[in-house]
Amino acid sequence: MAQSELQGHLDAMLLAVLQVSPLHGYGLVEELRRRSNGEFDLAEGTIYPALHRLETSGLLSSRWEVVDGRRRRVYALSTKGREAAGERLASWRRFSAAIDAVLTPTPETGR
């Protein structure tokens, strides 16, 4: 599957989900699938690099947990990440409004 166009907005979504509570990678995949009603079913090769990226840039911090002999890396927003989450949301709103404006011809202004 995969529609290959999360494009740049994956970070915003990860930050948004983690705003509620810390979560591990696999859990994030499931939560994104749930919230998007199945639209986003991320491959693992998508999610883990994204999380590493966000941690490297200081927006997330992680710690290992062990549950039933299985290890998990649980990610949480840093202070910087909390700010970034807000910015990314605003950025998405602006972006999507602009696309909507282009796709929906404005009737006014002559013609």
Added chain:
Amino acid sequence: MAQSELQGHLDAMLLAVLQVSPLHGYGLVEELRRRSNGEFDLAEGTIYPALHRLETSGLLSSRWEVVDGRRRRVYALSTKGREAAGERLASWRRFSAAIDAVLTPTPETGR
């Protein structure tokens, strides 16, 4: 400037603008800027390859025009392009609704 995240939706926008009437590359850049209230100010290295791509895949057709000694390549939607425009719009609606759903935590539905 460029915010580097048109990401996959440029085709949809080009097709949408051309749905109104045929236009040339430079005109498309201006029209996108106008409709998006300045949000999208595309570089030429973005627009022309995109147009070539769309023409190669049969969604657009083009012809040369000469206005005041300046040549323009005017693009128009093909039949296939008209269908594609509808599909891309639907696809955008689905995509943006899904992102919105993820970014805006749904209170209901368990948990």
Added chain:
DNA sequence: GCTTGACACATCGTCTGACTAGGCATAACT
């Protein structure tokens, strides 16, 4: 005891596509 499938993480390589940075040419204004 072995296999299968869900859970859980990781990395490498590929491909797409936006963008940078150049180049070319004409017309109008200064």
Added chain:
DNA sequence: AGTTATGCCTAGTCAGACGATGTGTCAAGC
């Protein structure tokens, strides 16, 4: 003559999503 606006083009770079693949644990079924 230089600059600005119009107009097109291509080669190269880079980010990022994705497929494939590998590791390991645990529970259930054969």
